[in-house]
Structures are given as C-alpha cells and as structure tokens.
Amino acid sequence: MTDAPAIAVTVTTPGNLAALPSAPVLGEALAALGWRRLETFGCEGRRVERLHIGSEYCERLIPAPAELETAVTEAGRLGAALTLTTPMAGDAALARLRRLLPLLPEGSEVVANDWGVLRLLARDFPALVARAGRMLCRMVKDPRLPSETWGRLYPHGLGASPFVTLLGRFGVRGVEMDVAPFARAEDFAHTGLPVALHVPYGSSVKGRICRPGSLHQEGARKFAPGHGCRLECLDYVGEMRRHGAAGLHTFQRGNTIFYRHSKAMEETAAAAVAAGSIDRLVFSGDWNENHRADQPG
Amino acid sequence: MKITAPISRVEEADVLAAAGADELYCGVVPEDWVDRFGTAGVSRRVFANLRSYAELREAVRRAHDGGARISLALNAQHYDEAQIEALADLAARFEDMGGDAVIVGDAAALAVLGAKGLALGIHVSSIATCRSAESAGFFADLGATRVVFPRHVTVAEMAAVAAAEPLLEYEAFVLNDGCVFDEGACLTLHLPGKLGGPICLDRYDYAYVRTDGRDLDPDERRRAERNEAAYESWLWYRFGCGFSVTADGLPYGPCGLCALAAMAEGGVGHVKIAGREAATERKRRSVEFVREAIGVLDSQGRDALFDYATNRRGEPERCATGFMCYYPEVLPPIPGSTASASPARPAPERRGRGA
Numbered sequence A: 001m002t003d004a005p006a007i008a009v010t011v012t013t014p015g016n017l018a019a020l021p022s023a024p025v026l027g028e029a030l031a032a033l034g035w036r037r038l039e040t041f042g043c044e045g046r047r048v049e050r051l052h053i054g055s056e057y058c059e060r061l062i063p064a065p066a067e068l069e070t071a072v073t074e075a076g077r078l079g080a081a082l083t084l085t086t087p088m089a090g091d092a093a094l095a096r097l098r099r100l101l102p103l104l105p106e107g108s109e110v111v112a113n114d115w116g117v118l119r120l121l122a123r124d125f126p127a128l129v130a131r132a133g134r135m136l137c138r139m140v141k142d143p144r145l146p147s148e149t150w151g152r153l154y155p156h157g158l159g160a161s162p163f164v165t166l167l168g169r170f171g172v173r174g175v176e177m178d179v180a181p182f183a184r185a186e187d188f189a190h191t192g193l194p195v196a197l198h199v200p201y202g203s204s205v206k207g208r209i210c211r212p213g214s215l216h217q218e219g220a221r222k223f224a225p226g227h228g229c230r231l232e233c234l235d236y237v238g239e240m241r242r243h244g245a246a247g248l249h250t251f252q253r254g255n256t257i258f259y260r261h262s263k264a265m266e267e268t269a270a271a272a273v274a275a276g277s278i279d280r281l282v283f284s285g286d287w288n289e290n291h292r293a294d295q296p297g
Numbered sequence B: 001m002k003i004t005a006p007i008s009r010v011e012e013a014d015v016l017a018a019a020g021a022d023e024l025y026c027g028v029v030p031e032d033w034v035d036r037f038g039t040a041g042v043s044r045r046v047f048a049n050l051r052s053y054a055e056l057r058e059a060v061r062r063a064h065d066g067g068a069r070i071s072l073a074l075n076a077q078h079y080d081e082a083q084i085e086a087l088a089d090l091a092a093r094f095e096d097m098g099g100d101a102v103i104v105g106d107a108a109a110l111a112v113l114g115a116k117g118l119a120l121g122i123h124v125s126s127i128a129t130c131r132s133a134e135s136a137g138f139f140a141d142l143g144a145t146r147v148v149f150p151r152h153v154t155v156a157e158m159a160a161v162a163a164a165e166p167l168l169e170y171e172a173f174v175l176n177d178g179c180v181f182d183e184g185a186c187l188t189l190h191l192p193g194k195l196g197g198p199i200c201l202d203r204y205d206y207a208y209v210r211t212d213g214r215d216l217d218p219d220e221r222r223r224a225e226r227n228e229a230a231y232e233s234w235l236w237y238r239f240g241c242g243f244s245v246t247a248d249g250l251p252y253g254p255c256g257l258c259a260l261a262a263m264a265e266g267g268v269g270h271v272k273i274a275g276r277e278a279a280t281e282r283k284r285r286s287v288e289f290v291r292e293a294i295g296v297l298d299s300q301g302r303d304a305l306f307d308y309a310t311n312r313r314g315e316p317e318r319c320a321t322g323f324m325c326y327y328p329e330v331l332p333p334i335p336g337s338t339a340s341a342s343p344a345r346p347a348p349e350r351r352g353r354g355a
Helices: A014-019 A026-032 A065-078 A091-103 A115-124 A161-169 A263-274 B011-019 B031-037 B053-065 B081-097 B107-116 B133-142 B155-164 B218-238 B257-265 B280-300 B302-311 B316-321
Strands: A006-011 A050-054 A081-085 A109-112 A129-132 A172-177 A195-199 A201-206 A236-242 A250-253 A256-260 A280-283 B002-006 B023-026 B069-074 B101-104 B121-124 B146-148 B169-175 B204-210 B270-273
Touching: A006 A014, A006 A026, A014 A050, A014 A065, A026 A280, A050 A065, A065 A081, A065 A091, A091 A115, A091 B133, A091 B155, A109 A115, A109 A172, A115 A129, A115 B133, A161 A172, A161 B081, A161 B107, A195 A201, A195 A263, B002 B280, B011 B023, B011 B053, B011 B280, B023 B053, B031 B081, B053 B069, B053 B081, B069 B081, B081 B107, B101 B107, B107 B121, B107 B133, B133 B155, B155 B169, B155 B257, B169 B257, B169 B280, B204 B218, B218 B316, B257 B280, B257 B302, B270 B280, B280 B302, B302 B316
Parallel strands: A006 A050, A006 A280, A050 A081, A081 A109, A109 A129, A129 A172, A172 A195, A195 A280, B002 B023, B002 B270, B023 B069, B069 B101, B101 B121, B121 B146, B146 B169, B169 B270
Antiparallel strands: A201 A256, A236 A250, A236 B204, A250 A256
8 A cells, every 4th residue: 555645726817725624634635626526536535735926937927026935825824835936037027036936934845847936946935845847847748639659759858767767856846747648657757756647637848938818919929928918818718629539628827728637548548547647636727628518408 | 158959960060060059959860779768769869860889989079070069858747767777877888988077958868877977068958947946946956057948038037047056057948949848748749641640730630719608709719810820920920930031041030049148147157059850951051050150149149139039030020020930038129010919920821740
C-alpha cells in the first residue's frame, strides 16, 4: 500500500477563496467553485491540504500584492498550505514577482514556469520551496494525435539525469505534470522528483498573444506582443470543435489551449496514483471550461 | 548587423552566402540517430534537414568558403537521457568539422553542452523562450554565448535584456514564418496536412461562451464576431499573406525590417531569417531583401529605412495594418491609414496549411 497523494486545488482569482468553507474537503471545495461533476479518484472526502494561487500561463494574472495578502489570510482560515503559481515571465513580470515573493510565509511553495523565475527564487528567496511547473516539464501534449506513435517522436526528459541535476542546482523539490495523450502509468514513475499531477485538464500550447484578450483591443493593437486586455479570460471560454477529425475535447482559456482528459486518460491517472507515482493531485478549481452551462438540466 | 539564414540543402550554403548572409543555420538527421531512436526528432523540425554527417561537413566547408559562419540546430523542445548523450556526441562531431555554434532549446541539453567546453558558440534557441534578463543570466551561467529571442518580444524588452546581460550576443527574428503561440510553449506537433497541420491552422470551429453560463448579449456577440474576423485576417498575415511573394520574389510578412534601427541601438547584433522549409529562391530573395534594408539603414538612416521597408513590396497598406509585423510597436501611425480599424486581409486568397 502506498501513500495517498496530497490534495490541492487551483484558484486563479484569489477573491474566489472566500467561497470556500473552512477546512474544506475536496467535494465541498469543487462545488463551491462551481463544479458539479468531476472525477475525483475517490478523493471526494479528502481534505484540501493546499491551494495553488495564481496562473501558470499569463503575466497579467499574477496577483496584486493585496490579493496575495488576502490569499495568505484565506489559506490560514481554510487550514491549507499555499503555493504561488507563476507564468513565463519577462522583466516586467519578474519585477512584480520581486515585490510579491517577500509576502509569502517562509516555506511557501512557488511553481516556476520560467527559468528566470527559478533563478530568482534560488538566489534571492531560498526560504521558499521551488517546484518546476508544466511549462518547464515539457512533453508532447497534442490533443489531436491519432496514435501513440506520434507521441513517441519526441520523448520527454523529465527522468533524464541532466534535467534532474539542473533542477537540483536550483533547489527544485518537485515537478508538475499532465496526463499526455496516450500516456502510460509508468511515464510518471521515473521522474526523479515528486510529481504533482494536474486534473482534469492538460495544457497543449500557450501564447503571449491572446485571442480572447484582444476582444476589447482595436486595429493593430489586437494580437500584438504585450497587448493590454481586460482579463477577458475570467469571463469567457473559447469552445473549440474540430470538425471532420478526431481528438480530445479542447477549449481555449485566455492565451492557452487545454484538453480535457478522456476516460482512458483518467484511468491512466488512477493507475499512476495507485502505483504511488503521484505525490499530489492538483484539481483545477476556478480555471476551467464552461462547466455550469455544460450541465444537464 | 549580421544576417542569419536557414539552409536545408548543402547547395543553399553557396547561394545564401553569396546573397549576403553572414551566418547560416541548419539541422541534420544522421542515419545512426534514426536507427538508434526511431525518430527524426533531432531538432524542432523533422523535415528540411541535412541527411548525413557528410552533408553537414560539406555545408560547413561551403559556408566557410563563402565567408559565412554556420550553426547547427539541436533545438527540440526536450530530449530523453540517451538523446542528450547523442546530442553531445553530435555537437562534438560538428566541432571537429569546424562548425561555429549550436542552437539549443532544451535547458538540460544546454547545460550538458555548456559543461563540455566545446569550441563552439552555444545559442539559446527561440524555443527556450528567453525573454528576461534573469532568464538570459540563467542560460549564460550554463554556458550560452547568444540568445535568440522568441517571437512576440518587443524591441524595448530586448534592449533591456541586452543592457542587463551585455556579455551575451543577441539575435531576433526579422523575416518569414510567424507563430500564433509561443513556439517554446507549444507542446503540439506540426502534423501532416491531412491530419490537421499545425494546431493553429487546424479545422476548429471557435465560439465564445461565458464562464457564468449566461448567453452572450448582442454587444458581446458583435464584439466576438469582430474579434474572430480580425483573428482570421491576422492569421493570414502571420503566415506570409498566404505564403505569397511579390512579383519579384520578395516575401510578405512576418517582417521586422522597420525595427532594424531600434534593434541595433538596443544591442541586437544579429537578425534571423526563419523558414528552413522554404524554397531556395524564397530564402535567397529574403537574404537580399534584408541585406538591402541594412544597406539603406547604414547609408541613409532610419527614416529612409522605414520608407524602404514599407514601400519596397509595393503594398504599404499591408504594412500599415501592423498585422504583418514582428514588432508592430515601431510602426508609426500613418495619417489616413486604416490602422485604427480592424485590418482586413485584402484578397480572396486562402491561407495555406503546413506552416
């Protein structure tokens, strides 16, 4: 019998933490964030031990200092540990992170999706615990792949000793992963570091240019590097239907395309959990598709 | 300002060096790699690579004979452990051939190559998505000698990085081949056209829905329709206006010629022509176009460069949209232009697949 994975929930909008009851179990937390139906791998009644705050994908979703302070307070009320999730970052975003990171309690986690962020953490914030996010833990995650053969074209290197050594140089204590299309349970077994597995979505591709984020931009300001936005990603999801071809259920949220796990992928995740390969299950909380309207009745 | 240009066949080394390229870059898929790993994934591009060590050696010879340096792309997103070892062997072999630099996209592979102490430059591929001084410092610590900025970085952002890490060289895109997403954060494949091509050009219907479950109101619907029309137009520009060229063979966007002056002032010393998979003639005309633009800048200055870059193709209205630009922020407002409205693509051409 192996240890059960810890349970974490992501919250992109810190204000949504107020909706959660104290010391929530997973089922309560997901329901409070609007979910009505989600595979929980038998963990529905387990305590939510950790909250992942922030965004892996967009600099514009980095919390403001006041929001992070609120999140720290709320995490205390909820009895959960805190992880700040950070995106790929240019200099402007790194400047914001330099102001934000001192607000985290010692021992808090930071998920880095950018090598520059990781370097900053290791050098200036050694009291924080670094984890390597899904953007650093690269693997083929194309939701359209017709067969397993395509996924093997570029094998991932999460278990490669040069990668593990590199992460070790920067004090990384764990990696974050998706269930890739045609993944096998053993893919999670040899990473060399504890694995946090995200469910029920994988991310396939991220841009700096944001399609929904251009909704309120005009002319050449649309789709331009570093364009502004009104955080349209919080209000809209882009439904993507691939006609005439197979593929996983796919949608766009903000600047990123996601796929939802198929039944077979859920079974792979469950097998990896049963094998003890997963250190933490990270459930997507308020960053999801249109789950309300998608419900029957 | 130095020009870096792609080759996919050894003969192109002669052609592009003669056209004015200062540096060439290429990929190679040696037979022993395919035999060992069962894949052609040595670099980000499975196609348009040299096919053997002999061809690679010949490309090095021809590049140097033509007065150009040559770099080898080893820039897949990621490799497993055995592949990283093979990559180090390949880099050492390239060093023996007299090659000048390797272009690397995977941080772990770069760390291994940096520790080898090879007499090769190590260029951080755009695949590595290095767009901050902190990230540039990270790669410099591992042994990198140059950063190739990814697409979708502004010239001001590049200049800030270059000022903060002045010991590195910097290279930026100047012509051909756009990406819709961040190439370094694209974990999909460019599938064959019959399987959908790149995901950004695949056959998806796209519809906005509200996260609160409400229907879009009429204003939201109109705004979404306008955005989608503009997005379709942007995609067409992004992929070279349907991969078209002028009557005399100059490629349409993406283009950063107007930004050459700002890039040079910002510490970017090398500009990259993308498109390993393009035809030789397109590559040749691309090099000549950039060489001519640099000449105009050097001899006549920034204003003349802007006039040249926006008028040389004979369709300045395309430039005025901003959608054809790598660096639209350097584009000044043109009196009377329609740049404040959503740019429309001007022709009934169909955008292609398989970028």
